[in-house]
């Protein structure tokens with residue numbers, strides 16, 4: 001069986017999220033970079049693989065899948081079905097899913113609402129309203145972490161990895177998490193996770209790209 005192929009762009013938060021799952025499972029992988037700044041996702045060869053032209057995308061011996069959280073779920077289920085990274089027990093799994101959907105539907109869209117217009121649409125400031133929305137999401141996340149060590153329980157899961165990739169991106173733009181004590185403690189604890197440094201490197205490139213176009217910060 002061939003190694004898993006991972007189409008990746010390191011500044012991209014979702015792309016780093018599923019890569020963290022690969023690193024935490026310690027899977028052999030062939031990474032193929034798709035440079036979004038050069039619009040390589042629109043190359044005909046990549047469009048044949050993923051007509052929706054988004055990364056991350058995997059090719060697992062001919063099985064193609066995109067959507068970072070679906071990739072993480074698939075990789076744990078296919079490679080390490082008994083792993084705590086995606087627990088099988090229904091209530092534990094439901095909580096992991098809820099946190100993943102929180103990232104997909106709330107946290108990451110609020111980060112994207114700040115960064116996408118700066119990176120691609122010529123905006124140079126961050127509105128008060130968008131900042132308020134971001135910090136509201138931090139506050140909810142801080143609340144999740146009040147009674148558990150990790151975002152969905154006392155063991156690390158793919159929800160932590162997905163949220164880490166999102167959060168590191170906006171922290172590198174300059175967002176301040178220090179007032180959210182549980183969140184700040186969790187972020188520090190994430191330093192122990194495989195792939196943390198690699199994620200930080202990509203998040204820094206992302207943060208620097210956004211900051212280079214801003215005339216003022218948060």
Ligand SMILES: N[C@@H](CCC(=O)N[C@@H](CS)C(=O)NCC(=O)O)C(=O)O
Nearest residue numbers: 012014041053054055056067068069
């Ligand atoms: N919900 C998707 C989002 C994927 C996504 O939007 N990826 C962006 C980079 S952050 C992308 O590939 N953009 C290029 C394009 O859509 O053409 C996921 O989590 O994988």
